Amino acid sequence: MKNTFGTSVTVTLFGESHGPEIGAVVDGLAPGLPVDEEFIASRLTLRRPAGRISTARQEEDAFRIVSGVFEGRTTGTPLAILIPNRDTRSGDYQRGPARPGHADYTAYTKYHGFEDYRGGGHFSGRITAALVAAGAIVIRALQGKGILIGTHVARCAGIDDAPFTDLPADLEKLNSLPFAVLDETKGQAMRDAIEQAAARGDSVGGILETAVLGMPAGVGEPWFDTVEGVLSHALFSVPAVKGVEFGAGFAFADMTGSRANDPLRMKDSHPVTTSNHNGGINGGISNGMPLLFRCVVKPTPSISLEQQTVNPLTGENTVLEIRGRHDPAIVHRARIVVDSVAALALADLLALRFGADWLASPDD
Numbered sequence: 001m002k003n004t005f006g007t008s009v010t011v012t013l014f015g016e017s018h019g020p021e022i023g024a025v026v027d028g029l030a031p032g033l034p035v036d037e038e039f040i041a042s043r044l045t046l047r048r049p050a051g052r053i054s055t056a057r058q059e060e061d062a063f064r065i066v067s068g069v070f071e072g073r074t075t076g077t078p079l080a081i082l083i084p085n086r087d088t089r090s091g092d093y094q095r096g097p098a099r100p101g102h103a104d105y106t107a108y109t110k111y112h113g114f115e116d117y118r119g120g121g122h123f124s125g126r127i128t129a130a131l132v133a134a135g136a137i138v139i140r141a142l143q144g145k146g147i148l149i150g151t152h153v154a155r156c157a158g159i160d161d162a163p164f165t166d167l168p169a170d171l172e173k174l175n176s177l178p179f180a181v182l183d184e185t186k187g188q189a190m191r192d193a194i195e196q197a198a199a200r201g202d203s204v205g206g207i208l209e210t211a212v213l214g215m216p217a218g219v220g221e222p223w224f225d226t227v228e229g230v231l232s233h234a235l236f237s238v239p240a241v242k243g244v245e246f247g248a249g250f251a252f253a254d255m256t257g258s259r260a261n262d263p264l265r266m267k268d269s270h271p272v273t274t275s276n277h278n279g280g281i282n283g284g285i286s287n288g289m290p291l292l293f294r295c296v297v298k299p300t301p302s303i304s305l306e307q308q309t310v311n312p313l314t315g316e317n318t319v320l321e322i323r324g325r326h327d328p329a330i331v332h333r334a335r336i337v338v339d340s341v342a343a344l345a346l347a348d349l350l351a352l353r354f355g356a357d358w359l360a361s362p363d364d
């Protein structure tokens with residue numbers, strides 16, 4: 001029953017949606033990494049719900065770092081971040097009827113009724129605030145090594161955003177936007193569709209597309225700890241992520257080899273590829289081109305329409321009408337979480353390849 005990810009750089013999550021605090025412990029970080037609390041706060045702001053397209057729960061996310069940082073830099077010992085929960089309304093929840101699509105029934109079977117069911121408990125999207133705070137420290141460190149990460153809402157409620165065309169400028173733009181789209185007219189249409197779904201008591205899903213620039217070639221292990229494998233492991237820990245694809249992904253099914261292969265050419269004494277259908281990874285190892293991947297995020301399970309379910313306590317069928325505060329879409333909030341878990345996973349792979357201290361070392 002563990003809640004820890006990683007081999008060299010690890011992250012452990014703890015807390016429940018309506019408990020006093022949530023948090024993360026990051027271990028294995030290089031000593032000497034700058035810890036910029038303003039940057040952490042700005043990343044938490046990008047995750048925080050805002051407006052009618054998100055849950056009405058309002059949290060300040062007044063985080064505290066209680067271990068592993070001294071005079072603004074990591075010490076190399078476990079770094080612990082705490083974030084208080086304040087705006088809890090536990091009366092919205094009752095032990096019993098399982099919300100379809102949420103983890104209520106599976107949590108009950110695993111924890112035998114001892115689970116904290118309020119607000120989704122340990123399975124709540126709320127816990128991702130701790131992942132974002134932890135990820136912010138690593139994202140800053142990766143930036144110091146020239147590695148940039150950014151994600152856009154590539155699709156929401158059937159509306160497509162424009163594709164990446166101008167990297168790295170696209171990433172810089174996305175990382176400052178509260179609703180991360182490349183084409184703002186599409187963004188407005190997505191927000192309208194989310195509001196319309198909410199008005200119907202329903203919810204919508206979408207797709208997130210991420211690019212990682214500056215990833216050195218030669219990172220990853222050939223069989224089990226492939227870049228795809230380690231990244232997917234991290235990405236599937238984000239609640240509501242139900243699929244991950246790299247490069248052309250499932251579109252490979254309809255391509256020919258001559259189209260799917262990425263031709264290699266020399267540029268400034270380095271091999272590069274002139275297309276990137278393989279998403280910057282061959283044989284599980286980074287090839288130095290941008291890492292490209294997409295995650296599908298399902299519609300929020302807690303909807304206010306009437307639903308059929310069971311009450312595991314009584315073994316009876318029942319009908320459920322969920323009252324309370326919920327995100328009518330998750331995809332726009334999850335993008336910052338995806339960046340954060342990707343950064344943690346890549347920091348782990350980089351530490352395995354170059355040693356834990358590499359992230360804090362001056363550029364070669």
Ligand SMILES: Cc1cc2nc3c(=O)[nH]c(=O)nc-3n(C[C@H](O)[C@H](O)[C@H](O)COP(=O)(O)O)c2cc1C
Nearest residue numbers: 102103123124125239240301302326327330333334
């Ligand atoms: C940022 C974020 C916010 C979320 N908000 C909600 C929410 O308001 N209501 C809800 O039912 N699920 C929400 N979820 C999704 C549930 O946590 C998730 O569906 C549930 O834990 C079951 O996990 P699964 O969908 O991966 O199977 C959210 C997820 C994330 C990442």
Ligand SMILES: C=C(O[C@@H]1CC(C(=O)O)=C[C@@H](OP(=O)(O)O)[C@H]1O)C(=O)O
Nearest residue numbers: 055057119120123124125126324325326
């Ligand atoms: C608080 C957040 O989202 C929560 C995620 C969530 C769930 O079931 O995942 C249920 C709701 O909790 P509550 O009923 O306490 O308002 C959301 O508000 C957040 O993401 O910050």
